Amino acid sequence: MATARDNERLAINGGPKAFPAMHGRxxxxxxxxxxxxxxxxxxxxxxxxxxxxxxxxxxxxxxxxTLSRFLTARPQATKGEAFEKLARETFGTKYALACNSGTGALHASFVAAGVGPGTEVIVPAVGFFATATAVVMSKGVPVFCDVDESLAMDPGKIEALITPRTVAVAPTCVMGTVPDMDPILAVARKHRLAVIEDCAQSPGAKYRGRYVGTLGDLGCFSISGYKIVGGGEGGLLLTDAERLFERARQLAECGGLTRPDRFAPPRYEGELFCGTNYRMSELEAAVDVVQLRKMPALVRQYNTIKRTILGQLRTYRQVVPQKLNDAEGEAGYMIRFFPESVELGRKIAAALNAEGIGVGDFIWPSECSIRGPQAPPDWHVYRWMFPVLLKTDPAGSNCPFDCPIYRQRGGRIEYRRGDCPRAEDLFDRNVMIWLDPCYSPEDCRQIAGGINKVLSAYCTEDPAATRWL
Ligand SMILES: Cc1ncc(COP(=O)(O)O)c(C=O)c1O
Structure with missing residues (x-):
């Protein structure tokens, strides 16, 4: 029997534990x-x-x-790790970084690629505000490049925008379609520019057999609820280059939480710098693993549906279809075309809606529409990207636009309406028909019939006019 004296013996010396187990549930x-x-x-x-x-x-x-990525009990992989592994396997890249937004992935990519004070990045005039924003967040200056009839960056317009300050070019995939990457990559390689692909709107799309996001140096995706691979709020960064990956992760992981030895001095110049936290949450990753698994089949469905419809459309003198840089590879959740005038486009869009065509809710609730020059501001075209155009910053110093380093290097930028006339004209004139990935062949036949019916009522059929495919 234990005596009072025994009970006093320290547990460390063989005595009984003062608190052997918890009684509360x-x-x-x-x-x-x-x-x-x-x-x-x-x-x-x-x-x-x-x-x-x-x-x-x-x-x-x-x-x-626990839903913390770093505290989850081992050896089970965290959902974040599972998502990154699946991304590497799906896209075939060496590295994948799960982020909490596409904007975060872009910011990390630009910083990794060396965008900073005194540098410029060529971004498309049509895409989304986040691309230019992420350049500014990296302290670089975005330079807008006009688009061609694919609505993506016009490869022929890039070279004229390159200056000694240019370090990167950031082509954006527009709504399921893909930019003409070969000539873009050729110009970039010639001038030793990094290529950062913004594929937020086209995950799973391919250009000449290769996934977008794997063609340049870094590829960025958004996984917000408005995207094809939609979770809640998430992002993904892909690369094959170890240094770029490490530097991107440095930015996204609080400035080095994941370095092999957090407190070691930098192993190379540019390894260690302050970062922020763009880590994807475990809850988001859990959903995104499943979403990413569904991506290839979903994109195939979209592509088949779009090509089935386009293959049945007749050609019209007053209508130019959006140029498709890879009709077989794109993610194709929308049919777009440019009527010769906004008025004509309005009539066509109204008539298509009346036919029940172009109404979709898979990505977001939408109807067939055309914007026109009087439409409310929209962050998908450069002329409304006010924080960039006005060159404002939170501290009132106009950094990076008036940054002394930028000035020393001869940099001076003015943004004016009309800088990218093609982008403004095509953006205003494009008619958008949303597609649903669940359309049956009969749905496709009826939709193609409806588009032909409407276009025949307002336009002149002409076998010599621009083809849809
Ligand atoms: C082309 C493009 N880039 C970047 C983003 C930003 O992604 P996120 O909203 O995940 O930050 C978007 C989102 O709409 C986008 O469309």
Whole structure:
């Protein structure tokens, strides 16, 4: 029998433990309420939620799970790691970095590629504001490049924009389509510029057999809810280059949390610098693993549907279809064309809507539309990207536009409406028909018939006019 004296003996010296086990009933940090809160988002009925509650409540989850990427119990891979592994396998790149947004992936890429004070990056005049924003966040100056009839950066316009300050070019995939990458890569290689692909709007699309995002030095994707591979808010960065990956991760992981030895001096110049946190959350990664698995089949469906419809369209004198740089590879969730005037486009769009064509809700609720010059501001064309055009910054110093380093290197930039006339004209005039990945062959036949019906009513059929495919 243990004496009082024995009880006083320190546990470290063989005595009994003062607190051998907890008496309170443990509750996991992430438990029933959290699961139910997610289930609520799916619109389950109250009865279904109750059933889910009782199932989850029965399970002993111990203390876990935690949703931290770095604390999750090993050897099980975190969802973030699983997502990155799947991304490497899917796209065939050596490195993949899961981020919490496409903008974060772009920022990390630009910084990795050496964009900083005194540098310029050529970005397209049509795409999304985030590309130019990420350049400014990296302290570089975006230079807008006009587009061609694919609505992507016109490869023939790049060279004239290159200066001694240019370090990168950032072609953007527009709404499922792909830029003409071969000539873009050729100019970039000739001038030793990094190529950062912004593929936020076309994940899974291919150019000449290769996934977009793997053609340049770095590829960036958004996985926001508005995208083909849509989760909640997420992003992905791909590269084959170890240094670029390390530097991107440095920016995205708080300035070095994931270096082999966090506190070691830099192993090479440019390895160590302050970063921020663009880490993808485990919840997002859990969804994105499944979404990414579905991507190839989904993109194939879209592509087949679009080509099936385009293959049945007749050609018209007053209508120029969007140029497709790779009709077989693109993700194709939209048919676009340019009527000769905005008025004609308005009539066509209204008539298509009346036929029930172009109405989609897979990516977001939308109808067949044309913008026109009077349309409200839109961040997909450069003329509305005010924080860039006005060259503002939060501290009032006009950095990086009036940065002394930029000035010393001869840099001076003015943004004016009309700098990229093609972009403005085509953006205003393009008619957009949204497609649904679940259309059947019969749906495609009816939609093609409806487009032919409307175009025949307003335009002149002409076998010599520009073809759709
Ligand atoms: C072309 C393009 N780049 C970047 C982004 C930014 O992605 P995120 O919203 O995930 O930051 C978007 C999002 O709409 C986009 O369309």
């Amino acid at each position: 443990k509750k996991p940090k992430i438990g029933v309420e959290e699961f139910l809160s997610i289930a609520e988002r799916f619109g389950f009925s109250a009865e279904a939620l109750e059933r889910i509650r009782s199932v989850i409540g029965d399970e002993d989850l111990g203390a876990g799970p």
